[in-house]
Every structure is written in C-alpha cells, then in structure tokens.
Amino acid sequence: MSEQVHNRLAMVRAERKVSRQELAEAVGAHYQTVGYIERGQYNPSLDLALRIAKYFGLPVEALFSLEPFQPLTEEVYGGKQ
C-alpha cells in the first residue's frame, strides 16, 4: 500500500527562499527527508505535513495532494488561452 502523495514543496520553498536545512530544522526533520519528500520518494506523516504547512502559513492541501497539482499559471489564469 503506497499511495503517491503529490506535493509542491520544492516550488514553495524556492519561492520563500528557504533552504532544505532551514525547513528541516524548523519542522524537526532531517534535510534528506525534505529532499525525499520533494522527489516523491517519501510520503510524510500527517503530523510532519501539518508542521510543514504551518511553517509556510499555508493550508496543508496547498502543499500536499492525492491528485497531481495543476501548473500554477493555469490555476491563477485558468485554462490555456
């Protein structure tokens, strides 16, 4: 049983200019764990997902989803022109 959880952690982290190490220390995880979550090689527990979401001040569903995320431009500006 390994449901793929999609995330946009790398994008949000880049946008906020937060390093893996900084995020890892803030949420009590190893920096490799953050990297593996970004690569989709590890699905965080609900506890860790909530801590990451809290760190960025975002709802957890803005960072993690069972469905693939749409490109941000598509979400903001709608479908293709």
Added chain:
Amino acid sequence: MTTDHLTRYDRAMVRLMNRGEGRTLYASARRRRVVVAAHVALTAALGGLMTYLYLAQREQWWLLVPMVPLLLAWMFLTGVINSATRGLLELRERALDERQLTDRARVGALAHRAMTLLLLAAVAVLLCAGAVLGAAPTAYAAPLLIAVLVTHWLMPLWVAGTTARDEPEDDLPHV
C-alpha cells in the same frame, strides 16, 4: 525529531554522522555497493585470519601484523557506510526523524530475512558435510559460531549501506 531533548553526545554524533567530507565515496548506488562489498571482503579476510590463528597447530603471532592494516581499512569503511546512511544505525532513536526510523525498521527487517536465509544455508551445509564425512566437522564449530555472530552484527550495516538512497540534488542556488 526535535533537537531540544538531545544530549550533548547525541548532538555531537548527529554532527559527526552528517559531515560531508567523504561524500564522493558514496555518492552513487554503485559506489555504495563497492564499499559494502569491500567491507564484506575485509570482514571475511579478518575472520579467516583469526580462524587460521585459532586452528593453527603452532603459534603464528606474526599473522597479527597483516591484521593491523586490514583492521584499519575495515574501520575506515565502517565509517564510510555510516556516513552514507547518515548514522541510521549509529544514532539513538531520539536523534532520528520519522523517515529515518522507518528506514531503520525496514533495514532491520531485511537484515533479519537475509540472516535467516544465511543460517538456513549454513545449517544445510553442516548437515550435508556431516552426512558425507560421517560426523559434523566439530573443529569448525567455534569459528563458525563467531562468524555467524559477526555476520548477524554486521548484516544491518551492509543492508543499510546497500539500500541507502542517493542524496537529494543540490539545494537551490539562491538559498
């Protein structure tokens, strides 16, 4: 994993296990496999020498001389494997995060399975040898027992080194 409850020893070990000096030695899965294979070979060589010393009719203490560099190389490679796994088996549980604890449990389960197969093979070989020779080779019982103990002790390290994943790509250049 929160660092508040870690002792000074835990923090020192976490720093030690996360040093990046030897990163090139275990940067890829192939290199990690080579390191583990070399570690297994060195363990076998050291075990072989000790067995020979134990079984030799005459005292051959000069054999301790080649054991020194072998032991030093073995210690170095143990450190490389521990670095490759970021101390997965060396650090205390409270110094590991949830993903590392999951990895440690998986490594323990895999090592247990591998050891079970190895012990089954060893028992089969001993029984076959006993059937062919008429009696089990009792002279090898003590070295075999020690070999099993050492393998049991080191199997998790070998499994952890072999199954360790690649380091995440370089972090973003501007952060």
